[in-house]
Amino acid sequence: xxxxxxxxxxxxxxxCVSNGSYRIKEGLERELAKQNLQDEVAVVMTGCNGFCAQGxxxxxxxxxxxxxxxxxxxxxxxxxxxFLKGRPVKRLMYTPPEAKTPVPxxxxxxxxxxxxxxxxxxxxxxxPEKIEEYIARGGYRALAKALNDLTPGEIIEEVKKSGLRGRxxxxxxxxxxxxxxxxxxxxxxxxxxxxxxxxxxxxMDRSIIEGDPHAVIEGMAIAGRAVGSSNGLVYxxxxxxxxxxxxxxxxxxxxxxxxxxxxxxGTDFDFDITVFKGAGAFVCGESSAMxxxxxxxxxxxxxxxxxxxxxxxxxxxxxxxxxxxxxxVPEIIQRGAGWFAGIxxxxxKGTKVFALVGKVKNTGxxxxxxxxxxxxxxxxxxxxxxxxRKFKAVQTGGPSGGCIPDSLLDMPVDYxxxxxAGSMMGSGGMIVMDEDTCMVDVARYFLEFLRDESCGKCTAxxxxxxxxxRIVSDICAGKGKEExxxxxxxxxxxxxxxxxxxLGGTAPNPVLSTLRYFRDEYEAHIRDHRCPAGVxxxxxxxxxxxxxxxxxxxxxxxxxxNAISGEKKKPQKIDQEKCIKxxxxxxxCKFDAVIVR
Amino acid sequence: xxxxxxEDLDKIADRMRKVMSLREGAGRAKIIVHMGTxxxxxxxxxxxxxxxRCADETAVKDVIFTTTGCAGLCSREPMITxxxxxxxxxxxxxxxxxxxxxxxxxxxxxxxxxxxxxxAIGSEQTL
Numbered sequence: 001x002x003x004x005x006x007x008x009x010x011x012x013x014x015x016c017v018s019n020g021s022y023r024i025k026e027g028l029e030r031e032l033a034k035q036n037l038q039d040e041v042a043v044v045m046t047g048c049n050g051f052c053a054q055g056x057x058x059x060x061x062x063x064x065x066x067x068x069x070x071x072x073x074x075x076x077x078x079x080x081x082x083f084l085k086g087r088p089v090k091r092l093m094y095t096p097p098e099a100k101t102p103v104p105x106x107x108x109x110x111x112x113x114x115x116x117x118x119x120x121x122x123x124x125x126x127x128p129e130k131i132e133e134y135i136a137r138g139g140y141r142a143l144a145k146a147l148n149d150l151t152p153g154e155i156i157e158e159v160k161k162s163g164l165r166g167r168x169x170x171x172x173x174x175x176x177x178x179x180x181x182x183x184x185x186x187x188x189x190x191x192x193x194x195x196x197x198x199x200x201x202x203x204m205d206r207s208i209i210e211g212d213p214h215a216v217i218e219g220m221a222i223a224g225r226a227v228g229s230s231n232g233l234v235y236x237x238x239x240x241x242x243x244x245x246x247x248x249x250x251x252x253x254x255x256x257x258x259x260x261x262x263x264x265x266g267t268d269f270d271f272d273i274t275v276f277k278g279a280g281a282f283v284c285g286e287s288s289a290m291x292x293x294x295x296x297x298x299x300x301x302x303x304x305x306x307x308x309x310x311x312x313x314x315x316x317x318x319x320x321x322x323x324x325x326x327x328x329v330p331e332i333i334q335r336g337a338g339w340f341a342g343i344x345x346x347x348x349k350g351t352k353v354f355a356l357v358g359k360v361k362n363t364g365x366x367x368x369x370x371x372x373x374x375x376x377x378x379x380x381x382x383x384x385x386x387x388x389r390k391f392k393a394v395q396t397g398g399p400s401g402g403c404i405p406d407s408l409l410d411m412p413v414d415y416x417x418x419x420x421a422g423s424m425m426g427s428g429g430m431i432v433m434d435e436d437t438c439m440v441d442v443a444r445y446f447l448e449f450l451r452d453e454s455c456g457k458c459t460a461x462x463x464x465x466x467x468x469x470r471i472v473s474d475i476c477a478g479k480g481k482e483e484x485x486x487x488x489x490x491x492x493x494x495x496x497x498x499x500x501x502x503l504g505g506t507a508p509n510p511v512l513s514t515l516r517y518f519r520d521e522y523e524a525h526i527r528d529h530r531c532p533a534g535v536x537x538x539x540x541x542x543x544x545x546x547x548x549x550x551x552x553x554x555x556x557x558x559x560x561x562n563a564i565s566g567e568k569k570k571p572q573k574i575d576q577e578k579c580i581k582x583x584x585x586x587x588x589c590k591f592d593a594v595i596v597r
Numbered sequence: 598x599x600x601x602x603x604e605d606l607d608k609i610a611d612r613m614r615k616v617m618s619l620r621e622g623a624g625r626a627k628i629i630v631h632m633g634t635x636x637x638x639x640x641x642x643x644x645x646x647x648x649x650r651c652a653d654e655t656a657v658k659d660v661i662f663t664t665t666g667c668a669g670l671c672s673r674e675p676m677i678t679x680x681x682x683x684x685x686x687x688x689x690x691x692x693x694x695x696x697x698x699x700x701x702x703x704x705x706x707x708x709x710x711x712x713x714x715x716x717a718i719g720s721e722q723t724l
Contacts, residue, residue, distance in 0.1 A: 005662030086664030136613030144603040258600030
């Protein structure tokens with residue numbers, strides 16, 4: 001490989017690609033050639049580096065300097081100043097929300113500094129399309145160790161001792177699952193990697209596959225060795241084109257190198273992986289629905305009379321593990337169970353990846369040890385709330401998770417604590433909400449999602465979630481009745497009890513957890529016909545404060561309904577009959593004179 | 598690529614070490630070429646090229662190249678600063694490609710400072 005003096009690690013995760021990172025790449029290559037630096041400076045496309053809010057992002061190595069929000073027109077100056085003349089460009093560096101001066105080095109940025117990367121260990125450090133780079137970072141060593149130095153029983157024992165639990169949400173001990181599948185004798189067994197990530201705002205699995213596809217392959221092969229399976233399958237949604245492309249490329253490379261296929265690494269172990277593209281139904285992430293989908297049947301969950309580890313896909317013993325679970329496995333094998341078990345809390349070991357989104361300053365992908373407090377994640381890593389707003393709640397666990405209020409911000413995050421708080425770990429979505437978020441409206445949004453995604457098999461879920469959605473919509477529309485709250489609680493319990501799969505079993509959570517912590521907001525909607533956050537339009541009235549109005553007529557001219565009238569130099573008035581509550585008047589008013597109640 | 602055996606993994610990793618250590622920002626030696634307008638005009642680009650060729654030919658894997666601006670002593674360009682891990686930096690001045698090659702062999706490879714080309718050891722005082 002040719003020697004370069006500098007590597008420009010440019011992010012090619014989905015977030016940065018949609019912000020134009022391939023255009024930046026072309027620009028860099030053009031400018032480098034213009035300065036005759038093409039043999040000294042290399043552009044390397046990496047997987048998601050996590051700091052998606054600031055994309056396109058680029059780290060310059062070996063200097064460790066971090067650039068963000070790059071645009072085409074920054075490139076000529078950047079190349080000449082930094083890569084030719086050695087003067088890093090401050091203007092393009094990251095300035096932390098609380099500080100005024102830019103921070104040049106990645107290691108000094110709060111967002112990166114407080115994270116501990118295990119599942120995301122190679123993010124931004126390797127080109128995911130080059131197998132040599134994965135190997136150079138220690139890749140496939142754990143597979144070699146698992147094949148040559150450990151028996152399948154010892155692999156399982158190691159994973160059990162590590163305390164690793166399923167990262168897809170349920171938190172079932174991975175080693176126990178493997179042991180159960182290993183125990184059942186069968187000519188064919190399956191290892192399925194669940195990459196059917198469907199929670200709104202969640203992108204952990206996508207980023208891992210895009211940034212480090214070989215880690216998924218290695219984890220699956222180790223699982224195959226442990227349970228005695230030669231058949232791997234990745235169930236991935238077709239909406240993830242970059243992940244699909246890089247995964248398929250990686251599988252091809254691994255086959256060429258004898259790391260998949262027959263006689264892996266010169267041993268007698270055979271293992272290969274096929275890719276199954278899912279059409280994007282939320283319920284397909286559920287194990288029995290996924291099985292049905294792969295078998296060509298309608299994706300509906302079925303009753304689990306027998307464990308999938310005994311009779312799963314095509315009635316053969318099957319292990320279904322989430323992407324994040326599988327990529328952690330090689331590190332456990334390589335570094336030992338004790339190392340992994342030393343990180344985290346009593347019952348939740350290791351680290352967890354979260355997709356930190358919503359009203360937080362630094363949105364992106366975050367990996368922290370289990371037991372890190374919500375406050376650390378949202379305020380130290382996330383940089384706090386956007387604008388000058390106050391934190392209100394954080395929604396964890398995806399659409400069927402729950403909302404956690406600020407009184408619980410110091411709670412350490414692990415499987416048990418989140419469940420106690422009425423939410424759940426889920427796959428790791430974390431949606432931060434500020435005081436301008438109406439919790440009733442949030443519950444309505446998630447119910448709408450779940451109503452659409454319910455497969456319709458169980459009456460309680462199909463009809464119950466729809467009924468709850470209609471009630472909550474009525475409350476948002478100002479048609480709430482006093483008895484609605486108790487009815488919602490009763491319905492929620494019924495849906496939980498009478499649904500077969502986890503989708504129905506957790507679907508009422510958004511309502512139940514908002515009722516638990518934000519009951520006053522429901523009551524304000526129902527009793528006072530008031531939306532405290534000012535979100536539910538039916539409950540709002542727009543008016544103009546005559547004291548503050550300077551009669552500039554800006555609102556008058558901008559109102560799409562011509563609902564604002566008044567004489568020149570006199571305070572303006574809004575005609576409530578004509579007003580559609582679009583909020584344009586409030587947005588254009590320079591004197592804060594528009595009152596929303 | 599041929600089918601791999603376990604020992605091949607180490608060979609690949611070894612071959613790639615130069616690339617990867619660059620990304621981790623860790624190296625035994627750091628060569629800083631001063632690339633101000635003065636440096637470039639005096640031939641700093643050629644010095645960089647010569648040093649990079651030396652690194653390529655000797656196949657060393659733990660040397661990092663970086664550039665910086667003018668060091669303030671424009672009349673003595675081209676100039677480089679060499680930092681060996683755990684040692685004070687050394688500035689070399691009035692360089693030619695031949696001098697750079699000798700510095701690479703003696704200082705980087707063997708740890709002996711080439712006193713006749715050196716300006717000073719240590720850094721300037723700053724606040």
